[in-house]
Amino acid sequence: xxxxxxxxxxxxxxxxxxxxxxxxxxxxxxxxxxxxxxxxxxxxxxxxxxxxxxxxxxxxxxxxxxxxxxxxxxxxxxxxxxxxxxxxxxxxxxxxxxxxxxxxxxxxxxxxxxxxxxxxxxxxxxxxxxxxxxxxxxxxxxxxxxxxxxxxxxxxxxxxxxxxxxxxxxxxxxxxxxxxxxxxxxxxxxxxxxxxxxxxxxxxxxxxxxxxxxxxxxxxxxxxxxxxxxxxxxxxxxxxxxxxxxxxxxxxxxxxxxxxxxxxxxxxxxxxxxxxxxxxxxxxxxxxxxxxxxxxxxxxxxxxxxxxxxxxxxxxxxxxxx
Amino acid sequence: xxxxxxxxxxxxxxxxxxxxxxxxxxxxxxxxxxxxxxxxxxxxxxxxxxxxxxxxxxxxxxxxxxxxxxxxxxxxxxxxxxxxxxxxxxxxxxxxxxxxxxxxxxxxxxxxxxxxxxxxxxxxxxxxxxxxxxxxxxxxxxxxxxxxxxxxxxxxxxxxxxxxxxxxxxxxxxxxxxxxxxxxxxxxxxxxxxxxxxxxxxxxxxxxxxxxxxxxxxxxxxxxxx
Numbered sequence: 001x002x003x004x005x006x007x008x009x010x011x012x013x014x015x016x017x018x019x020x021x022x023x024x025x026x027x028x029x030x031x032x033x034x035x036x037x038x039x040x041x042x043x044x045x046x047x048x049x050x051x052x053x054x055x056x057x058x059x060x061x062x063x064x065x066x067x068x069x070x071x072x073x074x075x076x077x078x079x080x081x082x083x084x085x086x087x088x089x090x091x092x093x094x095x096x097x098x099x100x101x102x103x104x105x106x107x108x109x110x111x112x113x114x115x116x117x118x119x120x121x122x123x124x125x126x127x128x129x130x131x132x133x134x135x136x137x138x139x140x141x142x143x144x145x146x147x148x149x150x151x152x153x154x155x156x157x158x159x160x161x162x163x164x165x166x167x168x169x170x171x172x173x174x175x176x177x178x179x180x181x182x183x184x185x186x187x188x189x190x191x192x193x194x195x196x197x198x199x200x201x202x203x204x205x206x207x208x209x210x211x212x213x214x215x216x217x218x219x220x221x222x223x224x225x226x227x228x229x230x231x232x233x234x235x236x237x238x239x240x241x242x243x244x245x246x247x248x249x250x251x252x253x254x255x256x257x258x259x260x261x262x263x264x265x266x267x268x269x270x271x272x273x274x275x276x277x278x279x280x281x282x283x284x285x286x287x288x289x290x291x292x293x294x295x296x297x298x299x300x301x302x303x304x305x306x307x308x309x310x311x312x313x314x315x316x317x318x319x320x321x322x
Numbered sequence: 323x324x325x326x327x328x329x330x331x332x333x334x335x336x337x338x339x340x341x342x343x344x345x346x347x348x349x350x351x352x353x354x355x356x357x358x359x360x361x362x363x364x365x366x367x368x369x370x371x372x373x374x375x376x377x378x379x380x381x382x383x384x385x386x387x388x389x390x391x392x393x394x395x396x397x398x399x400x401x402x403x404x405x406x407x408x409x410x411x412x413x414x415x416x417x418x419x420x421x422x423x424x425x426x427x428x429x430x431x432x433x434x435x436x437x438x439x440x441x442x443x444x445x446x447x448x449x450x451x452x453x454x455x456x457x458x459x460x461x462x463x464x465x466x467x468x469x470x471x472x473x474x475x476x477x478x479x480x481x482x483x484x485x486x487x488x489x490x491x492x493x494x495x496x497x498x499x500x501x502x503x504x505x506x507x508x509x510x511x512x513x514x515x516x517x518x519x520x521x522x523x524x525x526x527x528x529x530x531x532x533x534x535x536x537x538x539x540x541x542x543x544x545x546x547x548x
Contacts, residue, residue, distance in 0.1 A: 033332045075367040087513040090366065142368060187515035261511070277455055280511065291361035292354060295428065 041219030054131075056218060059089030060149050063131030065139050070133070071144035071288040073138035073215040079288070080222045081138065082241055083190060084173065084180040091182070092222035099179045099242070101226045104140065110170075110247040113161035115299045120226055123159070124212070125152045127305075132209055132230070137271045137304045139235035143285045148230050154204045162248050163202070169203045171196050171229060172245035190256060194239035198231065201312055209231060210243075233306040266322040270313070271304035275322045331405050339406050346380040347420075370428030375380040377424055378462075381417035382502055386523050388414050389499060408476050411495070415417040415473045416433035416535045418466050418502075458508035499524060 012081035071285055082092035085099075104120045129149055137143040157169065175193035177183040183192045183245075202208060211230045219225040224241025231238050237257050262277050273283045282300055290296040303309050313321075329335060350373065356364030365372045388411040395403035426449065453463045472492055474480070481488050503524055508518040 003433055045347070046468070072363075079367040083512045087511075176445060182446060182513075185515070187513045188519060190512055244481060276455070281452070286368065286370065289361075290368065292357050292365065292373065292428070295359070295370060 003309075004097070008014075021041045022276075037130055045177045050295050053096075055124070055212060058099050058129050060213075060216075061128065061130040063133040063147055066133050066135070068135070068147065069287075069289070071146060071234045075288045076144055076146050076214065077220050077222060081140075081236065082222055082224070083188070083191070084182045084194065086182050086185075090281075095181055096221035096225075098177070099221050099225075101221060101242070104226050104244075106227070106243060107245045108160045108247075109245070110137065110249050111163045111166035112248050113163060115160065123156060124151075128154050129212070130210075134230060134232040135304050136230075136236055136239070136302065137238055137285060139265070139269070139277055139280075139282075140287065140301075141277075141280045141282065143300075143304075145178070146214055147216070148209065148211040149216070150205055150209040150211035153198075153210055153229070154206070156246075157203060157248070158211060160248075165250050166248035167196050167200055168249045168252055169200060170245075170247040170249055171198075171240045171243050172247075173240055176241045190260060193242060193244075195253060196229065196255045196257050197249075198238070199252075199312075200248075202231070202309075205307065205309060205312065207306060229272065232311045233271060233303040235271060237265065238269050265316070268316075268318070268321050269315075270309075270318060270322075271300060272318055272322065273300040274302075274303060275319050323326060329402070331402055336406065336409060339409055343384065343410065346376070347417070347480055350376050367424075370424075374424045374429055375422060377417055381414060382506065382520060384410060384414035384417055385495075385499055385502055386520065386527065389495065389527045393527060396530075399483060412450075412476060413468050419468065422463070458489035458505050458509045461501050461508060462505035466500045466507060467497035468501065472498075496528070 003295065004241075013156075022114055039087050076225040078093045079089045081089065085095040089187060104119065107117045107118050109115045111230075112290040127149055131147055131149050133145065133147045135143060135145055153169075173194040175178070175183065177192075182188060198208065211228050212226060214220075214223060219228065221242075223238075224243075228241040229239045229243065249282050255265075255267055258267055276282055284297050285300045287296045287298050344497040353364035354373070358364075361369075388407060391403055391410060395401055414480065453459050471496055474490060475484060475488065476477055484491060503520055506520060507514075510517050
């Protein structure tokens, strides 16, 4: 017989579904995230992610503008790499609505004192949301400036109390072929689910965040709802989307692209204009917004301009550990 | 006796084929024009990539169509189809040249100066390094180079001048098609649907030629045995 202690019952499990849904509709129309940098428009997002009143009703500390033109919300939500929904940049925006992101639980395991499965609401309890305006540099030599809403990764990890053996963090994306057509594709050579990882000190760096929103709204599905990683000094493929599993490990995780093509994608994947990808020069990037008549090609900066992370890689040969 | 109807290839067929083959370029032209009027209205968030991809796709498609002309004329017993082959081939060449130029200008990033191994290169040098360093560019460029002599010698004058060697020379279209397909294969990541589909078409077009050749040899042997 299962004895359910009060602490086992999560608030998200108590709310009846009908209430949930009507609330979601209400929130879609009256989302009030106090985001900065003039992004506080209350237009409904392209694909609604969370039903979460508990989330959308929260205060968000406005972000600090970085003095670079912001990528339009339209570009950032219609030009995506999310191979779970197809390999075309327009596929995620078209098909990601098929993914159910409510309810959402995350499994935490490995080298932690308190492993377990936890609902998103409980995972975020007591964590303040803040806006972070970050550059996002894709390994394919394009880049964006996006106002994320999230919180440091460290705040979540600390809740589960990593042991001294925890040297790396491994993240996994949802694996649900019934809702993710890319995972059903016969021609895909990716071994689902998508896996990414960070070294513990990278994950604990204040710049590394989990995002639950962008442009003052909840994260659209195509951008990795309901929770994704954002590591701005690394190529975009490190910033894994729609996370359902976090494992703390002794050994370096085997991240998906590295397994698929080790000569092209490493574990570290730090933005580095001096180390070329075999298919693209990494010396410069196309910064969105870009038009045919104004390509907006700019030089790429070491660590994507986040020099404060350089100390993490002292003594590491970055041309070998690309 | 009523006169047999002969389809007017020169007066109707060719202008019609020309228009159909020009359609993808015309549609792209409209998109580019709209983009010029209002950025974001004609093409997607990454318009350069859209243009390059569109031209490359149609370059490969028309190249395969060129290779399909002879098998189709044999299959449907319509030898006059071969009269369209030069036009299809020249359109393939046109699309591939535009594909190359658009890559060079819109995606290559030479305008910003490309640094390879930490050293900034000049315009021409950057192009050479790109072709040398990136296998998929090497393959694509090889396909284009192989097609250049074919485009030049596509005229009737050259056909006469080269006589039997013309046919031998124009077999270069086979390695060119393989190189173009390899270019597609090597630039694909995550999904291999496109290389699979185009590869299948290529296998069918090559297969028909092999079967045709074997049959022809058998017939010749049978004829000489009589």
